Amino acid sequence: MKNVLLLKAGDAAPSVKLSVGDYEHWFVESLGPDGCRFDILHVHRGAQLPANAAGYDAVMMTGSPASVTQWEPWMEHAADFMLGAAAQGVPVLGVCFGHQLLAHAHGARVVRNTQGREIGTVQVSLSEAGREDPLFHGLPERFTVQATHEDSVLEPPPHATVLAGNAHSSVQALAFGPHIRGVQFHPEVHPAAMRALILARAEKLEDEAIHRGHAPGERVPRLLAGIAPSPAGQRILRNFVERFT
Secondary structure (H helix, E strand, O other), X not given: OEEEEEEEOOOOOHHHHHXXXXXXXXXXXXXXXXXXXXXXXXXXXXOOOOOOOOOOXXXXXXXXXXXXXXXXXXXXXXXXXXXXXXXXXXXXXXXXXXXXXXXXXXXXXXXXXXXXXXXXXXXXXXXXXXXHOHHHOOOOOEEEEEEEEOEEEOOOOOOOEEEEEOOOOOOOEEEEOOOEEEEOOEOOOOHHHHHHHHHHOXXXXXXXXXXXXXXXOOHHHHHHHOOOOOHHHHHHHHHHHHHXX
């Protein structure tokens, strides 16, 4: 049984929680049946972090509606904790916001993506380093995942390695040394959760599309029609637990 500390960095919209649960549930659903025990800390609400990560096999951080570009004290505390855990040899995985926070902590710039929001089922491609990284063991060079984010890591920080990218975000996955990984996409999100996320943001998505000159009423149906299974996501989470701990 692997003991995982999950740092919850935000809350899903009420309609999403009602239909498919909150962020932490998706991690538990993906990894719980395979022998992971989770402790969940709501760090965005000021939950006290332990003195160190002793007793945990891994630390993970969820996505968040919050933005690294709008800095809050809890973000610094969480980043320091994750860096400290890695220094102890405890593997750390940051997802979406967690990925951006780790990049920021390593000196990268996190910015609002000029291409707008990436949301829905997308494809990412592994770099040469990504093809050799244990996080992506058993996956093809190009695979399908779920994504939703407005911010992106502009460039990789010094001494970090880009493992994956796509046309929207060139930094879709990073290796920060041997113990820390970050992924911009959401390996924990399943198709039903992605549908709920799109529907919860339908009005905003429509406004964004119109602002960018697209025809009204097209974006949300297109996104919903494009949702596809993404088994690579669960494989990535399992790889992290099995190959890094």
